[in-house]
Amino acid sequence: MRIGTSNSTKILDSACVNEYKIPLIVMMENAVLSAFKHMDIENNQRYVIVSGVGNNGGDGLGLARQLTAHGKEVEVFIVGKIEKMSECSKINYNILKAMNIPTNIVDEENLEYLKCSVKKSDIVVDCIFGTGLEREIKGIFYNVIDIINQNKNKTYSIDVPSGINATNGDVLGICIDADKTISFEFYKRGFLKYDVKQYIGEVIVEHIGIPEYILEKYDDREYITNLDLVKNNIKEKNKFSFKSDFGKVALFAGSRGFTGAAYISTQSAVKCGSGLTTLVCEKYVQDILSTKLCEAMTLDIQNKEKVKKLISECDAIGFGCGMGDTEDTYTKLKYVLENSKCPVVIDADGLNCLKNKKDLLEKHPNRIIITPHLGEMARLTGYSISHIRDNKVDVAKEFAQKYKTIVLLKGYETVITDGNYTYINPTGNSSMANGGMGDTLLGIITSFAGQGMTNLMSAVCGAYIHGYIGENLSKDLYTVNASDVIAQIPFVMKEFVK
Incomplete structure (x- = not known):
């Protein structure tokens, strides 16, 4: 539309x-x-x-x-x-x-x-x-x-x-x-x-x-996303498919007290169909999650040789969920961007640590997807939340054009744009307004990028499916949590492919 x-x-x-x-x-x-x-x-x-x-x-x-x-x-x-x-x-x-x-x-x-x-x-x-x-x-x-x-x-x-x-x-x-x-x-x-x-x-x-x-x-070139667009971009699994056909992705996530963010983002990428998924995190996060993440691998972020090799081989990387707004997070993000060639999806503290260092985005054009909510976008742009809320399409397009990134500005009727084409997501509702939803979305988008979707379509389709699941679940549930959404991802992917 x-x-x-x-x-x-x-x-x-x-x-x-x-x-x-x-x-x-x-x-x-x-x-x-x-x-x-x-x-x-x-x-x-x-x-x-x-x-x-x-x-x-x-x-x-x-x-x-x-x-x-x-x-x-x-x-x-x-x-x-x-x-x-x-x-x-x-x-x-x-x-x-x-x-x-x-x-x-x-x-x-x-x-x-x-x-x-x-x-x-x-x-x-x-x-x-x-x-x-x-x-x-x-x-x-x-x-x-x-x-x-x-x-x-x-x-x-x-x-x-x-x-x-x-x-x-x-x-x-x-x-x-x-x-x-x-x-x-x-x-x-x-x-x-x-x-x-x-x-x-x-x-x-x-x-x-x-x-x-x-x-x-x-x-x-401004549209409301519809179901046909999403279905036409999902990669089918045929009898000749291997795990290597569906991408190798890494999630940099988690810190002390925020292991849930690491688990949610990683598990959503797994359930979305990534061929190989690895959580890169601090040792104490790895100790907690290595047994819980049965289908994903974990890697100690201090193992620099293995981390560098993984980054160089990845088809997509998700970064920032629950990592903390610190100088250390910025250093890790800079390292990831400088040593990778694939799309990088940045959320949460990955965005917060950039508020005064946006030049890092300029150095890596056309391969970054950012997924801010209104508060994070305010910190990135210097605009007030009320100004962004009233001018969200223009603000998102302006930022995407300036830094040559994909911007997914979260909220009611999420805006996704590369500065040239803009999509408004019609799915989702307030039953999803709770912790972990952004981590889930990051995992889905990272998985889609790793499976070969364009950066823009990864964000467009990720937002649509994320909200579609939440809407359907809210018919029976007062609150829809991240784990509820993650459990439904494979069923909805199958539904859309069929």
């Missing part, structure tokens, strides 16, 4: 009309028919359509025609000056007048009548403002939106809830509180903002007949 902004919507519309000669009224009618499918006409009878005078309003006027044709009671309210109505909206407006569908021009004197109609309706359809809105809402528009929010039964918004900036998610003074948003062609980037989730309701993205090659030509 593509993600788009108000600008990309404008560019796409212009290209369709001017380059490919697709009349705007055709696209509007396609939008009307696509939105009509989600009007729940089986369960509702009375509809109030509230339209502006732009093309988004034209969608609403077209919907009024379709709903009337299907036997529904429809009343239309238009907010704005009729003389400023767009050409396509005028066409639909004139059709409504010819069909004698009740149409009201909203002013201060009939706001009470609008309020009564909204109260009586089963569904209010919001088509006041579309994706181009950037100014703060005031006056009659403010009053209309407030009346809808205070008196509605349900509200369905077309393309974007009126009052929300489609690009950045800012609420421009007031916005429609939608129960459902039917968006066209793109999942709007503004919907990714945490604070806007309460206003957009269920989001449905519908296509309106724009050919795929046109969409590709004007693609912003």
Whole structure:
């Protein structure tokens, strides 16, 4: 699923009309028919359509025609000056007048009548403002939106809830509180903002007949990950496969009091299908875990000759879980990067020790994956957590471009980007919000990188599967722990391959 902004919507519309000669009224009618499918006409009878005078309003006027044709009671309210109505909206407006569908021009004197109609309706359809809105809402528009929010039964918004900036998610003074948003062609980037989730309701993205090659030509290269993408990247095991075909990986993890992080990251790589997995750790961690990790090997990090040989032979390395934010951790990371040639996935204390030494990332471009949460990203970038939360796509892309790394910025709707292509992960939920989940994710991503996925797809697929398992388990479990996820990895891998 593509993600788009108000600008990309404008560019796409212009290209369709001017380059490919697709009349705007055709696209509007396609939008009307696509939105009509989600009007729940089986369960509702009375509809109030509230339209502006732009093309988004034209969608609403077209919907009024379709709903009337299907036997529904429809009343239309238009907010704005009729003389400023767009050409396509005028066409639909004139059709409504010819069909004698009740149409009201909203002013201060009939706001009470609008309020009564909204109260009586089963569904209010919001088509006041579309994706181009950037100014703060005031006056009659403010009053209309407030009346809808205070008196509605349900509200369905077309393309974007009126009052929300489609690009950045800012609420421009007031916005429609939608129960459902039917968006066209793109999942709007503004919907990714945490604070806007309460206003957009269920989001449905519908296509309106724009050919795929046109969409590709004007693609912003920002997507929501889907299941097919993940399935297409998983490596199958066939009857000729050997363990060497599925990668040799090493996990540098653990310290005194944090042996669990070492165990979780290593075991998740094992369960994800790595051919050979080795935990590299301090001797006291090795003594605790060498018998518990039955399918993985362990290596004392002080055995420098063997460690150097292992690093040089690895197909992927995971680094940082439970190691401690110390100068020693930085020294070990520097050694790993300087003596390896494979992808290196860095998490937790591996990231924390870089906060004032990011030049190490610059020295090893195009082979590092970092997996910070908001706090770790704040320490790496110097931005506040609130700024990162509100601008997570831009912050992640900026960092990825500058340091030529893959950035997986964890949290609700995790962002994964190489600075060029960006994916938003739709899986996972708050039942997974507990210790060890990041260690599990690092093990999965390291395993995928070792199995030959690209660095970007390792992170994209790792995040998806990690969250997918957690979501499924949360149907029966109040809290989903790392060990629960690890136990399910082989089953989900098999499910996806099949």
